[in-house]
Amino acid sequence: MSLEPCRACGHQVDTSALACPGCGATDPAKRISRQQHNARVFVIQLIVCLSLLGFGGWYVWSTLVPVIKQFIAKPQAEQTQAGQQ
Numbered sequence: 001m002s003l004e005p006c007r008a009c010g011h012q013v014d015t016s017a018l019a020c021p022g023c024g025a026t027d028p029a030k031r032i033s034r035q036q037h038n039a040r041v042f043v044i045q046l047i048v049c050l051s052l053l054g055f056g057g058w059y060v061w062s063t064l065v066p067v068i069k070q071f072i073a074k075p076q077a078e079q080t081q082a083g084q085q
């Protein structure tokens with residue numbers, strides 16, 4: 001038995017109450033659990049986004065770096081060949 005402020009009118013209502021006695025709003029104490037639910041969803045989305053960013057970053061890194069190295073290595077190889085002649 002604990003009291004929470006109603007999400008609609010702020011009236012102190014029991015967490016197990018189905019309706020607020022002050023304004024009649026249904027599940028007056030649901031706001032807390034909804035915030036916790038939103039926080040959980042936010043954390044899950046954050047983890048998914050971070051893992052996607054990490055995987056995407058790793059994929060781009062492992063795909064682009066060899067290509068960039070080839071681009072950088074080619075002119076240098078030509079330069080050394082030209083310098084030897």
Ligand SMILES: [Zn+2]
Pocket residue numbers: 006007008009010011020021022023024025028
């Ligand atoms: Zn209320």
